[in-house]
Amino acid sequence: MTNLGELQYFLGLKVKQVEDGIFVLQKKYVADLLKVDARSFRSLVGGLIYLTSTRPDISFTVGVISKFMHCPSKHHFGVAKRVLRYIVGTVDFGIWYGHVSEFKLFAYTDSDWAGFLEDKRSTSGYIFSLGSATVCWSSKKQTVTTLSSSEL
The missing domain is CATH 2.10.70 (Complement Module; domain 1)
Incomplete structure (x- = not known):
């Protein structure tokens, strides 16, 4: 077994370990998600679903738009783009696991x-x-x- 040091990345999750806790976020994954071809609604929604692993604030909206993956309209795609705009403004959000x-x-x-x-x-x-x-x-x-x- 090899010691690779402290965990930094795992399945697209960035893990920041500091003395008083651990912060998990997906900043690099968000950057890659924003490069997704906008014509592919299914790929975009799938990426948003994975992003909810560290972003419970978008879970409900992503769940609603994922219901329309097989038959999306321009309105559904507009909602997905609005979620992306929100994510751009909150790219540093994640989950903090502090020492208590x-x-x-x-x-x-x-x-x-x-x-x-x-x-x-x-x-x-x-x-x-x-x-x-x-x-x-x-x-x-x-x-x-x-x-x-x-x-x-």
């Missing part, structure tokens, strides 16, 4: 009520944080419609 003396697990969850007017399905989401950093998150449309949700 006591790790506490926090969980937050929420759901809207029949948020999609077409089929009356709800969107539910959750986020878990351990210590000072987010470790798991999700936002998705529920697969079933409950009777109470469809009676408005």
Whole structure:
């Protein structure tokens, strides 16, 4: 086994290790993503999906536009371009895992009520944080419609 020193890059993630914590971001990946051929909506959305591994702030929007990968319109492509403009302004954002003396697990969850007017399905989401950093998150449309949700 060979000691290669401290981890710096892993699967497109840049890892900055300092005395009081670890910062994970995808600055180089963002730069490469911005070079994607704008005509390829699927490739662009796939890149945005991977970017959500360190950017929970774009998870919901990316999840919504990913529903239209097989039949995108100009409107969907415009939303994806707007996400890219946001990313350009926040390229140094990432996740900070700071040293804390006591790790506490926090969980937050929420759901809207029949948020999609077409089929009356709800969107539910959750986020878990351990210590000072987010470790798991999700936002998705529920697969079933409950009777109470469809009676408005």
